[in-house]
Amino acid sequence: MYDLIVIGGGPAGITAAAIAINQRLETLIIAERWGGQMTYEMQLEDMAGQEVITGESLLDAFRRQLEYLEFARHFDRVTKVAPEESSFLVETADGDRFQARALIIATGAKPQRLNVPGEERLVGRGLSYSAVTHAGLFLGKDVAVVGNGRRAQWAAASLARKAHRVYLLAPEPLVATPLASKLRRMENVTLVEGVTVQEVLGSQYVEGLRVRMPDGGEQEIPVKGVFVKLARVPNSQLVRGWIDCDEQGHIIVDVYCATSWPGVFAAGDVTLVSEQVLVHIGEGAKAALSAYHYLLMQG
Ligand SMILES: Cc1cc2nc3c(=O)[nH]c(=O)nc-3n(C[C@H](O)[C@H](O)[C@H](O)COP(=O)(O)OP(=O)(O)OC[C@H]3O[C@@H](n4cnc5c(N)ncnc54)[C@H](O)[C@@H]3O)c2cc1C
Incomplete structure (x- = not known):
């Protein structure tokens, strides 16, 4: 039984897992693949070398920490998440089953692309x-x-x-x-x-x-x-039906990243909070600390 399972390996999930591990929580991060790794640099004809601070270097530091802690990560697609009496069950496509006392959902959203030449x-x-x-x-x-x-x-x-x-x-x-x-x-x-x-x-x-x-x-x-800036679809299918989501499927969270289900927290593009790496690093950290407080209260 883990203390915490984080689902999603983008900026929100990576940060959440790293912060939880630093608090010595028994943590597992499950992700289909590491997300949020694109380069967000912008080069313009008349503006070579303009630096934009996106948080990628900070995120890289968290990611390297998790890559070193191999036992804390698992690459697979989560197919089912279900609440049990005092814990949560997480199942993956390969048939693995994990249990945790708390969850962070950081599964992002489907990217919006034009899909046209150029x-x-x-x-x-x-x-x-x-x-x-x-x-x-x-x-x-x-x-x-x-x-x-x-x-x-x-x-x-x-x-x-x-x-x-x-x-x-x-x-x-x-x-x-x-x-x-x-x-x-x-x-x-x-x-x-x-x-x-x-x-x-x-x-x-x-x-x-x-x-x-x-x-x-x-x-x-x-x-x-x-x-x-086309419409995006939040990857919230795993919890829709038992956790409150808005009409578009964003998981509804309070200021502490808590969802409507005690012990389940959410961060990143799967929520309605602004879609930006820098913001989601903060949201991931906040979700991890909120989960930690929740676990402390559970004893
Ligand atoms: C093309 C593009 C360009 C962008 N440009 C910028 C930019 O310039 N600046 C900026 O700040 N932001 C930019 N963004 C937005 C930024 O990338 C997102 O806001 C950020 O990555 C969201 O972080 P996240 O952790 O919520 O989710 P994501 O980074 O989307 O990560 C989601 C994670 O969840 C995993 N996952 C999803 N479902 C499952 C499942 N069922 N089981 C297991 N794992 C699952 C995925 O594999 C992935 O690891 C851009 C986004 C896109 C798509």
Whole structure:
């Protein structure tokens, strides 16, 4: 019986496991694979070597600690999580079964990609998935945000304060939020609803987007930056049904990362908390300490 099982090997899970191990909790981290390992650097034509602090180096330190502690990690897909009388059962695809007194769910969310030509090649060369990380690099430039939900709207509003012009390209009508009506009135925001992105243009750096407009016609939109902010699906299937989730499937947590089920904590993209490595390092640490406090109280 473990004290704590952490499910997920991204920034939230890795940090949570490292902090729990430092508190000498009997901890196991189970992950399909280490997540959160991409490079989030952004290189722009006129801005070589601009440093963006993403938390990756801090995360690397936690990850190295876990790689050294081989007994504390297990690579497999978790297929079932179930509450038992005073513990939780965790089953994996290979048929392994583990038990723990507390759980941290840090399974992330399915990434949102355009899946069009040019996207993969131009990531980090004008194409970003994180406005929080990269918006500040696009001062005075023309940029596009692709998406129609809360995250796209937030990114567009944030970019509108920095960029020259923001094209908000929404595949579907904007989700009705207070920010949506504000965006419709902003002078440097061009909103097109019902648009499909077909290609990210540019040889070395992003130079534009080729899109299909709502009337069916094709158009090229010249921009130096593209922010992909499509809807993401949280990986919360393991606990949906017995732990409270919102309509989109985000696990609902309180300020201590506690879920609706005592002894189960959640952190990272699987919750509604802002999707950023730096933030999730903090959330993972918080979840681990909350689980530790919970276990102390259980005696
Ligand atoms: C393409 C892309 C670019 C990004 N760019 C930036 C950026 O520039 N700056 C920034 O701050 N953020 C960026 N982000 C966001 C950032 O990567 C996420 O916010 C962060 O990784 C979320 O951390 P997490 O720990 O919640 O989940 P993740 O990093 O998604 O990790 C989830 C973990 O759970 C595991 N898992 C899931 N289901 C199971 C299961 N059933 N059993 C076992 N394991 C499971 C996965 O294998 C993985 O290890 C980007 C994200 C993407 C997709």
